[in-house]
Amino acid sequence: MSTANAQTKSADLADDLVYRRILQTLEPFNQHNVKLTPETDIATELELDSIAVMDLVMEVEDVYDISFPINVISEIRTVRELTEAVHAIKRGEAG
Amino acid sequence: MSLFDKYKGLEAQRELILKAGRDPFGVCLEKIVSPTQAIIEGRQTILAGSNNYLGLTLDEGGVKAAQQAVADFGTGTTGSRLANGTYDLHRDLEAALADFLGYKTAMVFSTGYTANLGALSGLANADDMIFIDSDCHASIYDGCKLSGASTIRFRHNSAEDLAKRLRRADAGRGKLVVVEGMYSMFGDIAPLDELAAAAHEGGAMLMVDEAHSFGVFGDTGRGVAEAQGVMDQVDFYTGTFSKSLASIGGFCASNHEMFDLIRVASRPYMFTASPAPSSIAGARSALRAIRERKDLRESLWKNARRLHAALAEQGHDLCADPSPVVAVRLPDRAMAVLFWNALLEAGVYANLAIPPGTPNSASLIRLSVSAAHTFDEIDAIADAFKAAQAHLASMPELAEATAAL
Numbered sequence: 001m002s003t004a005n006a007q008t009k010s011a012d013l014a015d016d017l018v019y020r021r022i023l024q025t026l027e028p029f030n031q032h033n034v035k036l037t038p039e040t041d042i043a044t045e046l047e048l049d050s051i052a053v054m055d056l057v058m059e060v061e062d063v064y065d066i067s068f069p070i071n072v073i074s075e076i077r078t079v080r081e082l083t084e085a086v087h088a089i090k091r092g093e094a095g
Numbered sequence: 096m097s098l099f100d101k102y103k104g105l106e107a108q109r110e111l112i113l114k115a116g117r118d119p120f121g122v123c124l125e126k127i128v129s130p131t132q133a134i135i136e137g138r139q140t141i142l143a144g145s146n147n148y149l150g151l152t153l154d155e156g157g158v159k160a161a162q163q164a165v166a167d168f169g170t171g172t173t174g175s176r177l178a179n180g181t182y183d184l185h186r187d188l189e190a191a192l193a194d195f196l197g198y199k200t201a202m203v204f205s206t207g208y209t210a211n212l213g214a215l216s217g218l219a220n221a222d223d224m225i226f227i228d229s230d231c232h233a234s235i236y237d238g239c240k241l242s243g244a245s246t247i248r249f250r251h252n253s254a255e256d257l258a259k260r261l262r263r264a265d266a267g268r269g270k271l272v273v274v275e276g277m278y279s280m281f282g283d284i285a286p287l288d289e290l291a292a293a294a295h296e297g298g299a300m301l302m303v304d305e306a307h308s309f310g311v312f313g314d315t316g317r318g319v320a321e322a323q324g325v326m327d328q329v330d331f332y333t334g335t336f337s338k339s340l341a342s343i344g345g346f347c348a349s350n351h352e353m354f355d356l357i358r359v360a361s362r363p364y365m366f367t368a369s370p371a372p373s374s375i376a377g378a379r380s381a382l383r384a385i386r387e388r389k390d391l392r393e394s395l396w397k398n399a400r401r402l403h404a405a406l407a408e409q410g411h412d413l414c415a416d417p418s419p420v421v422a423v424r425l426p427d428r429a430m431a432v433l434f435w436n437a438l439l440e441a442g443v444y445a446n447l448a449i450p451p452g453t454p455n456s457a458s459l460i461r462l463s464v465s466a467a468h469t470f471d472e473i474d475a476i477a478d479a480f481k482a483a484q485a486h487l488a489s490m491p492e493l494a495e496a497t498a499a500l
Contacts, residue, residue, distance in 0.1 A: 049451030
């Protein structure tokens with residue numbers, strides 16, 4: 001994905017409350033102070049193993065009182081995908 | 096793109112680990128001297144990471160029974176439980192396990208790993224939900240995957256978090272909660288009484304994996320569920336032969352009237368050969384020892400408390416209260432690898448557990464105590480920790496050299 005394209009896409013999430021809350025939740029896991037955008041790859045860019053990713057998702061689950069099945073978590077790579085997964089589960093589309 | 100490209104990170108980590116010394120995941124036991132000692136790199140070494148909790152691997156009765164089984168039934172069954180692989184021996188062990196645990200039925204699998212895979216994939220499918228403790232063993236994660244069920248993790252040992260997640264779930268789906276008795280990495284115990292109540296109130300059945308606690312906990316050795324007085328609340332009880340039962344194989348026991356149907360529905364039961372006659376005979380003999388020799392559990396616990404106290408006194412960061420698993424937390428991966436090497440140098444084999452895959456990304460030296468350890472051996476393990484600590488403190492450049500790990 002080109003940088004210009006990524007920036008346009010970040011703008012569409014900038015006001016999304018779920019996205020902003022997820023960024024806050026990610027901070028304690030962001031030990032190398034990577035700049036977080038919707039396209040940040042959670043596992044590889046934040047250097048988290050699969051268990052740490054699942055622990056992080058638990059924090060997000062508690063904020064929204066939802067539960068993600070493990071198979072859904074394993075398909076989430078980016079912050080955008082996590083944001084969209086929260087919206088989908090709140091709409092009752094997964095789980 | 097090569098198939099092996101995905102392992103580049105793993106390869107880099109492995110190279111760093113090898114720079115620090117030996118391969119912690121490629122140790123070879125050249126000769127077994129006793130249940131608690133082996134020859135490693137030509138040197139007599141104390142085994143402090145073998146999960147041989149009751150020390151029965153060389154028990155005279157067990158060895159004789161296994162030898163007799165080979166003579167009478169052969170070296171292997173060459174068949175699935177479903178075809179030609181069920182012998183009198185397998186049936187007899189199933190009956191003995193069911194009787195010992197107080198369940199109607201017990202089912203024998205080829206390993207502890209396949210017992211969890213077989214039970215989970217036999218019980219649940221894509222229409223169901225499984226709730227697992229976040230610290231559950233890989234065999235439970237893999238069993239959930241194989242079942243196709245929606246699998247939800249709950250916070251380790253938190254009945255409250257489990258209850259919350261059960262409340263969020265769709266009332267119409269079949270539900271199974273899976274926890275362990277004692278967790279193998281930290282040696283901590285589940286509050287089974289609280290978890291059982293949360294599971295049943297939430298409309299779920301409860302499976303408890305007592306792989307590390309069978310034969311070890313409880314007045315008669317029936318595990319953490321017995322110790323907490325909740326055997327009657329455990330719907331499915333799984334375990335392994337490769338720890339206190341000193342063999343290889345696994346089992347699942349239940350009172351459910353339809354439980355036997357799993358034999359014709361569970362792929363890990365159906366599509367692998369049954370345990371060898373010698374394995375079954377060894378496990379059968381060890382089960383008898385668990386029933387008849389309470390002194391084994393008493394020795395185990397005396398040793399566990401002695402080691403825990405000695406390491407606590409040395410100021411180590413221990414992960415749980417005294418239990419047959421004593422886990423020592425090191426500050427990071429590099430220190431854990433160096434410490435593990437120094438322990439082997441000092442004549443003690445322990446388990447190294449480093450991320451990825453450890454709870455809370457902890458770096459650990461994991462010890463398991465045996466009833467067969469003598470007090471002298473327990474003290475030698477504690478002394479080796481002292482020696483390893485002193486060795487690392489005297490060489491700060493070592494830690495620096497491996498800091499990239």
